[in-house]
Amino acid sequence: MGPLNRRGFLQIAGLAGVTWLTPVGHLLARAAEVPGKERGRAQSVILLWLQGGPSQLETFDPHPNTRIAAGTGAIDTAVKGVQLAPGLGMTAEEMGSISLIRSMVSKEGDHERGTYTMKTGFRPDPTVIHPSIGAICCHELAVAGTDIPRHISILPGQWPAKGGFFGDQYNAFRTDDPANPVPDTVSLLPPRRDEERLKDLDVVEGAFARGRTRRVEATMHRDAIAGALKIMNSDQLKAFDVAREPLALRRSYGDTPFGRGCLAARRLIEVGVRCVEVTLNGWDTHANNHASHAELLKTLDPAFAALVKDLRERGLLERTVVLCGGEFGRTPTVNAVGGRDHWPTGFSVALAGGGIRGGQVIGTTDPDGKAEPTAPVTVGDLHATVLNAVGIDHTKMNQTPIGRTVRFSDGEPVAALLDKRD
Amino acid sequence: MSWMRNLLFIGLVGGGLLAVGYNLLPSRANKTPTGYDGAAYREPEFQAAVARVNGSFHQQWTTAGVRPATPAADLLVARRMALGLTGTVPSLEEIRQFEALPPDERLSWWLDHLLQDRRFSDYFAERLARVVVGTEDGPFIFYRRRRLISWLEEALARNRPYNEVVTDLIADEGLWTDKPATNFVSVTCQPDKGNQPDPVRLAGRVTRAFLGLRLDCAQCHNHPFAEWTKGDFEGFSAYFGQTHLGFKGIYDGPGEYEVEDRKTQVKKTVVPRVPFNPELMPDHGSRRQRLAGWVTHPKNPYFARASVNRVWALLFGRPLVEPVDNLQSDGPVHPALQVLAEDFTEHGYDLRRLIRLIASTEAFRLDSTSARDDTEAADQAWALFPLTRLRPDQVSGSVLQAASVATIDAEAHFVGRFFRMQEQTEFVRRYGDSGEDDFDSRAGTIPQRLLMMNGKLVGERLTGSPFTAPTHIAWMAPDDPHAVEAAYLAVLTRRPTAAEATHFETSLAENNQRRAQRLDDLYWALINSTEFSWDH
Numbered sequence: 001m002g003p004l005n006r007r008g009f010l011q012i013a014g015l016a017g018v019t020w021l022t023p024v025g026h027l028l029a030r031a032a033e034v035p036g037k038e039r040g041r042a043q044s045v046i047l048l049w050l051q052g053g054p055s056q057l058e059t060f061d062p063h064p065n066t067r068i069a070a071g072t073g074a075i076d077t078a079v080k081g082v083q084l085a086p087g088l089g090m091t092a093e094e095m096g097s098i099s100l101i102r103s104m105v106s107k108e109g110d111h112e113r114g115t116y117t118m119k120t121g122f123r124p125d126p127t128v129i130h131p132s133i134g135a136i137c138c139h140e141l142a143v144a145g146t147d148i149p150r151h152i153s154i155l156p157g158q159w160p161a162k163g164g165f166f167g168d169q170y171n172a173f174r175t176d177d178p179a180n181p182v183p184d185t186v187s188l189l190p191p192r193r194d195e196e197r198l199k200d201l202d203v204v205e206g207a208f209a210r211g212r213t214r215r216v217e218a219t220m221h222r223d224a225i226a227g228a229l230k231i232m233n234s235d236q237l238k239a240f241d242v243a244r245e246p247l248a249l250r251r252s253y254g255d256t257p258f259g260r261g262c263l264a265a266r267r268l269i270e271v272g273v274r275c276v277e278v279t280l281n282g283w284d285t286h287a288n289n290h291a292s293h294a295e296l297l298k299t300l301d302p303a304f305a306a307l308v309k310d311l312r313e314r315g316l317l318e319r320t321v322v323l324c325g326g327e328f329g330r331t332p333t334v335n336a337v338g339g340r341d342h343w344p345t346g347f348s349v350a351l352a353g354g355g356i357r358g359g360q361v362i363g364t365t366d367p368d369g370k371a372e373p374t375a376p377v378t379v380g381d382l383h384a385t386v387l388n389a390v391g392i393d394h395t396k397m398n399q400t401p402i403g404r405t406v407r408f409s410d411g412e413p414v415a416a417l418l419d420k421r422d
Numbered sequence: 423m424s425w426m427r428n429l430l431f432i433g434l435v436g437g438g439l440l441a442v443g444y445n446l447l448p449s450r451a452n453k454t455p456t457g458y459d460g461a462a463y464r465e466p467e468f469q470a471a472v473a474r475v476n477g478s479f480h481q482q483w484t485t486a487g488v489r490p491a492t493p494a495a496d497l498l499v500a501r502r503m504a505l506g507l508t509g510t511v512p513s514l515e516e517i518r519q520f521e522a523l524p525p526d527e528r529l530s531w532w533l534d535h536l537l538q539d540r541r542f543s544d545y546f547a548e549r550l551a552r553v554v555v556g557t558e559d560g561p562f563i564f565y566r567r568r569r570l571i572s573w574l575e576e577a578l579a580r581n582r583p584y585n586e587v588v589t590d591l592i593a594d595e596g597l598w599t600d601k602p603a604t605n606f607v608s609v610t611c612q613p614d615k616g617n618q619p620d621p622v623r624l625a626g627r628v629t630r631a632f633l634g635l636r637l638d639c640a641q642c643h644n645h646p647f648a649e650w651t652k653g654d655f656e657g658f659s660a661y662f663g664q665t666h667l668g669f670k671g672i673y674d675g676p677g678e679y680e681v682e683d684r685k686t687q688v689k690k691t692v693v694p695r696v697p698f699n700p701e702l703m704p705d706h707g708s709r710r711q712r713l714a715g716w717v718t719h720p721k722n723p724y725f726a727r728a729s730v731n732r733v734w735a736l737l738f739g740r741p742l743v744e745p746v747d748n749l750q751s752d753g754p755v756h757p758a759l760q761v762l763a764e765d766f767t768e769h770g771y772d773l774r775r776l777i778r779l780i781a782s783t784e785a786f787r788l789d790s791t792s793a794r795d796d797t798e799a800a801d802q803a804w805a806l807f808p809l810t811r812l813r814p815d816q817v818s819g820s821v822l823q824a825a826s827v828a829t830i831d832a833e834a835h836f837v838g839r840f841f842r843m844q845e846q847t848e849f850v851r852r853y854g855d856s857g858e859d860d861f862d863s864r865a866g867t868i869p870q871r872l873l874m875m876n877g878k879l880v881g882e883r884l885t886g887s888p889f890t891a892p893t894h895i896a897w898m899a900p901d902d903p904h905a906v907e908a909a910y911l912a913v914l915t916r917r918p919t920a921a922e923a924t925h926f927e928t929s930l931a932e933n934n935q936r937r938a939q940r941l942d943d944l945y946w947a948l949i950n951s952t953e954f955s956w957d958h
Contacts, residue, residue, distance in 0.1 A: 109614035112558050126556075126626050127636060149868065158559075168867045171854055183852075184872040188881075193943060196929075200947035203925045207918075208953040211791025215801065215809045220865035221952040228871035342613060402636075402745060 042354030042390045043144075043319045044269040045137055047277040048262065048304060050296075050326035051157040052284030053114065053347075055340050057332065058085045058293035060348035061102045061365055068332035068369040072290065079359040087297035090305035091350075096359050097308050097317060098352045099417055101382065103363020103373035106328055106344040111284070114327030114344065115159045121383030121409045128400045131164035132172070133386060134275025136408055139166050140392045146272035147234035149173035154261035157279040165400045172277060177257040178242045178264040185232050201225075239267040249310065254302040262303040266310055269320055283326055287339040300324075308352050317353040321389045323382075325349030332369025346373035349382065354389035356417050380411025388413045458534035460527065463782065468775075471765045476784045478757035479804060486803040494789040494807060496525070498958070500532050501915040503781055505812065505957055506737040507533075508541035510819035513829040514891070514912045533781055537774055540579070541831055547574035548815070549736055553631045554591055557855065560609040564617060564667060566598050567609075573602035584729055584771040585718035588632055592714040593707075597671035604672040611667055619672070621662035621679060625655060632717050634728030634749040637697070650697055656681055657695035661713040674708035718771075724749065726763035730776065734762075737780050739810025739957045758783075790958040810957045811866060814853040817955055818846045818879065824913040824949065825883035825890045849879045866955060874950050884942045892945045896938045902930040905941060913948035 057063060062074035062085040074083040077092035082100070084092050091098070108114040113124050120130035131139065134151040143150070153160040153172035163170025175182050187194050209216045231237070242250060242263045253259035261278035268276050280300055285292040304324055311317040329347025330340035346365040352358065363375040384394040387408055394409040462468065483490055500520060504512045512520070516535075520528055536542050551571050560567065577587050590603035598608045606627075610620040629637035637650050637658060663679020665672060678691045694709055702722055704715040718725055727749055735741035742759050743749055766776050780786060790807040792800065800806050812820070822842050823830055830842060852873050874880055883890050891912050899905035906926045910918045918926065926944055933940050948954060 109612070110561065112560075124558075126623075126630065167865075168854060169865070171867065171869075173869055174852070184869070184876045187876055193939070196940075197943050197946050197950075200926070200929075200943055201950055203922055204947050204951040204953065207922050208951060208958075211789075211793050212796055212806075212809065212958075214796050214798075216952055218865075219809065219811070219952055219956060221871075221955065224866050224868050224871045225875070225950070227868040228875060231868065231872065232876075344614065402748065 041318050042321045043141060044273065045133060045275045045321045045323065045354075045386060045390060046262075046265045046269065046307070047119075047133070047161075047275065048300075048307075048322065048324040049157065049277050049279045050283050050300070050324065051115070051279050051281045052111070053326045053328045053330060053342060054283040054296075055285065055289060055293055055330035056102065056343075056346070056348040056365065057330070057340075058290065059088065059297070060084060060100050060350055062086075063365075063367045066367045068367065070290070070334045082359065082361055085293075085297075087294055088301050090301045091308075094305050094308045094352075097312055098350050098358055099356055099360040099362070100348060100350050101362040101377050101414065101417075102346075102348045102365055103376045104325070104329070104347045104349055104379070104382065105373065105376045106347075106379050109328060109342040109344045111327055112159060114342075115157075117379050118325065118327050119159075119161050120164065121380050121411065122406075127402060128404060128406065129162065129164040130406070131166045131170060132161035133383060134161045134172055134277065135163040135166050135170035136387065136392060137274040137390055138170055141274055141390065144272045146236065147230050148236045148239070148268075148271070148273070149231070150272065150274045152265075152268060152273055152276045154178065154264060154276060154278045155257055155280075156277075157281055160279075161275070161277055165398070172275075175240065178240050178260045179257070182237060182240050185237060187232065236271045239271045239273070240264055242267065249306075252302065252306040252310075254299060254306070256299045256303070258299050259303040259306070262307045263310075266307060266314075266316070269316065285330065285339050286335070286341060287337040289330065289334065289338060289340045304350075311353060318355060319353075321354030321356065321386055322352040323349060323386060324351075332366075346376075351385075351417065354386075356385070356389055360417055362414055362416060377414055378411050380409050381414055382411070383409040384411040385413040385417055388418055458531045460530055462775075462778065463530050468779070468782075471761060471779055472782045474761045475758045475779070478761065479783075479785050481757070482803050483805050486799055486805070488797070488800040488803050488805045489792075489794050490784075490805040491789040491792040491800075491807070493784075493787050495916065496520075496528050497911075497915050498789070499529055499787050502737070502786070502807070502957060503529075503533055503536055505816055505820070506739070507536045507546065507777070508539060508819075509545040509813075509816045510541070510823040510830075511913070511915050513823055514827045514908060515829050517911050517915065529781075533778060537777065539831055543575045543578040545815075546578050546736070547571050550574050550578075553732065554606055554627070555609045558609070560605075561611045561613060561617065564598055564608040564611045565605055566602070567605065569599055569602040570605040578773070581772065581774050584766075584773050585725070586771075588718055588725075589711075589714040592628060592632075592717065593710040595671065595673050595708075601671065607662075607665060607672045608667065617667050619662065619665050619667060621659040621665070624662040624665075625659040628713070628717065629658065630747040632728060633722075633724040634731060634743075634747055635724060636748045654695075654697035656692045658697065660692045660694035661709045663692070663694065664709050674710060720767050723763075726767045726771075727755065727759055729771070730759055730762040730766055733773065733776055734759075734780055737777070737786065738808055739812075740808045758785075807958065812955055812957055814850040814855055815846065816957075817853060817874075818849040820954065821849075821879055821883060821949060822846065824954075825892075825945075827891050827894050827912065845879055849873070849877075852877070871950075874955075875946075880946070880949055884945050892941045893938065896941050902927045905930065906944065909941065909944050909948060913945065914951070914953055 057069060058072050062072055062083055063069050064072070064074040064083075073086050075086050075089060075092055077084055077095035079095040082095055084095075106114060106117050107123055108117045116124045119132040121133070122130045138150045151161065151170060151172045153174045155176060156172065156174040160174055161172040205222065238244065242260050245263060245267070250260075250263060253263045258278060258280045265276035265278055280296065282292065282296055308317065308322060311320055311322070325348065328342055328344040331343045334340055362377060363373050365373045387394040392408065394407065394411070394413065396408050397405045398408065399405055497517065497520070500512055504510060520532055523531055548571060551567065551574060555567065555570060574587070591606040594601050594603040596604055598605045607619050607624060610623040611617045612620055625637065629635045637655050660679035664674050664677050666675050679694070680689045680691055682689050696703060696716055699716075699722060702716050702719040704712050706712070707715065716722065731741050731743055731746055731749065735746050743756055762776065762779060765779060766772070769775050785804045786807070788805070788807050790809055792806050796806070801808065822845070853870050854867065884892055892909070895905050895908045899908055903923065906923055907917055910916060910922070930937055930940050
């Protein structure tokens with residue numbers, strides 16, 4: 001009396017006369033397997049989303065012995081002259097594969113609006129909802145035999161990535177700690193009852209289609225059910241199951257939901273998933289900034305470092321872009337309760353893989369915390385950089401539902417990060 | 423002391439049994455149906471307005487060369503009304519009340535029954551809130567979305583004239599907690615700009631939400647085809663240029679509105695002005711009060727049209743003129759929109775009258791099937807009732823209602839309502855909120871199907887529990903045909919077709935030893951059907 005398996009499902013489809021289930025699935029899979037033009041090397045993006053807005057000074061952009069450091073020091077890394085904040089010791093060892101942008105500038109200092117901006121590359125706009133970077137990847141890159149959702153949000157925060165004007169089918173599929181089974185993908189009934197239920201459904205569907213066949217087909221309701229059954233019966237669901245990895249490797253990622261999320265992300269891109277975002281929440285440190293960051297780094301450091309190392313050792317780093325950052329940074333000044341507030345001008349993100357040069361540092365911030373950063377990189381520039389790494393033309397125009405044309409990104413790629421390829 | 427413990431134990435068990443009994447037995451005696459005022463529908467002026475709207479559609483059907491569908495069954499019309507006004511399907515209990523009335527009174531009674539129900543003000547307030555402030559969480563300290571919704575609920579429950587509601591939203595002063603309408607302004611407070619409200623976002627919101635115009639497209643550039651210019655938009659924004667946030671909340675003070683040129687970074691002062699009908703602008707009051715007076719002026723053609731189009735969309739699932747926030751500023755206006763807008767203006771912006779009017783039109787009561795003309799053209803000309811995807815809260819509300827025989831309304835058990843709200847929030851989170859964009863015609867998604875097929879909310883509503891409708895029906899229905907019929911009525915608000923009845927009755931008869939299971943399966947199939955997740 002186990003859950004529905006593939007063979008069982010095909011039998012059911014045959015028995016129950018639900019002939020619409022299988023051909024549609026086959027068609028969808030085949031139509032999507034037209035290979036895209038080979039531009040970039042990367043095929044997938046992993047976003048380590050630090051929700052709340054991490055402090056650049058306590059992560060990727062320390063200014064030791066200054067007033068703005070407020071006591072935070074710095075540690076050396078594998079790359080000479082590049083320092084990170086204490087607590088990122090494991091990440092420091094992987095610095096040869098990682099690059100930093102320390103001069104990120106955004107115009108949004110509110111969590112929701114900042115998140116939208118960082119995930120889509122655009123400021124919120126009442127007349128259009130932009131697709132997130134994962135949605136763009138899924139829309140533009142080939143399916144390559146992937147049955148399970150190709151855009152996944154592990155431990156989704158408040159605002160998981162959306163499909164925007166590409167449609168809800170490009171929204172990230174949300175799932176929690178990979179220690180638990182993926183929600184809603186298992187039928188707990190014996191196969192016989194699943195079979196009966198699908199047969200029953202066919203009867204109800206038949207009655208509803210009469211007199212509105214064309215419009216009922218346009219609802220794509222049955223296609224969505226076929227897609228759901230395909231996922232339920234896919235072996236690729238095992239990619240979520242990190243318990244299949246050796247214990248030592250699991251330990252290196254850290255015994256945390258976020259660590260497991262990062263490990264699952266690697267397993268997922270191996271089966272062709274295009275974008276996985278893994279969220280680590282808690283960076284909104286308006287009070288007690290230093291201690292909170294020290295605690296969060298215990299989770300972030302092993303997971304980020306192990307992910308980069310694991311991908312590299314498996315030869316996957318070249319075809320995977322890893323991006324680590326949050327919606328904005330935090331103020332250089334420390335407030336009365338030991339916190340730092342929102343700071344969208346001059347914050348940091350880390351990038352690795354996908355042909356992006358390692359060990360680079362773009363831009364510098366003012367050690368006094370006053371002047372604008374040098375070599376500022378806009379959120380649009382960051383998106384253009386990532387899109388280029390996955391071989392998507394960031395200047396490509398798209399029609400929005402109201403007929404406006406917008407580019408994938410309004411920025412330009414950061415040349416210093418990409419020029420290794422040419 | 424052991425006797426005390428025993429007593430306590432007996433007391434607890436007794437109390438538990440009572441509670442179980444209370445929930446198991448359909449304890450509520452048949453509620454007396456709410457009254458309604460049939461005269462309002464028979465009033466000649468009301469009927470004339472309905473006739474004018476009907477006439478305009480007949481014209482449209484002739485022009486488009488399409489044939490209208492036949493009238494829909496009363497129960498289906500009742501389902502549409504319930505989904506549009508309260509976000510759930512009718513309960514089995516309500517269906518029984520409905521069918522006990524004389525046929526010609528049923529729909530009028532039902533509409534008034536819904537309009538008087540708390541579920542209407544609750545649900546409609548949330549829909550309106552999405553129009554006026556969107557779904558964002560907004561600035562943490564200065565914005566209380568829940569307060570704004572309660573305020574809208576009260577306005578709807580009292581049927582406050584819509585122009586007054588909008589005037590308060592645009593122009594009210596005070597604290598967001600004390601004067602909830604000011605949340606309309608405070609949601610735009612910018613944390614990185616001293617928490618001051620954003621005139622640009624406010625101007626965009628006012629034009630889209632209350633005038634059905636997208637003036638904000640002119641924010642960045644002069645659009646080659648639209649008649650608005652960048653200067654128009656800046657002038658409109660200037661009406662919010664003196665609005666500030668202080669210790670006493672949102673207030674209007676002195677100062678000028680300045681904008682910075684994107685290229686030259688030169689600042690210039692902008693004088694407030696409106697892009698059309700400047701003669702309607704009142705002379706007195708704060709800038710915002712004057713703007714509110716201009717927006718809601720009976721001679722401003724856009725206010726009533728935008729309101730009518732919005733209410734139409736909430737009832738039909740599709741706006742009369744698409745998109746809902748972009749009415750053509752030139753060219754002919756849809757005659758039905760014009761008739762309804764005039765009536766709305768002449769009758770003091772009475773939302774309930776508007777809802778009654780729209781729900782009484784022929785177009786609202788047409789079937790969504792047509793043996794003759796299931797074409798795109800017929801669909802576009804409203805010759806069939808449109809097929810539209812239900813919003814996540816409509817789906818979750820309907821699952822919960824379908825799984826209960828009794829009506830889940832304000833009088834329902836408090837504990838039940840509390841858990842229902844929790845579950846609904848969790849369901850909507852997983853199903854994926856459609857956000858502000860309420861009327862997209864997109865198809866459903868795979869995760870939504872997974873959630874409906876295997877998810878907790880549906881699963882728990884079907885199996886194992888003695889508190890759910892399938893179990894109730896299994897116990898109460900005298901025979902299989904009645905059981906099947908009750909399930910269809912509770913979930914799809916219709917009776918099974920002959921083929922459906924045969925299929926399920928045979929299945930129940932053949933599986934008599936697992937009858938309850940097969941009834942669960944019937945419920946599962948009905949809830950997972952296209953019909954359940956779409957308005958039709």
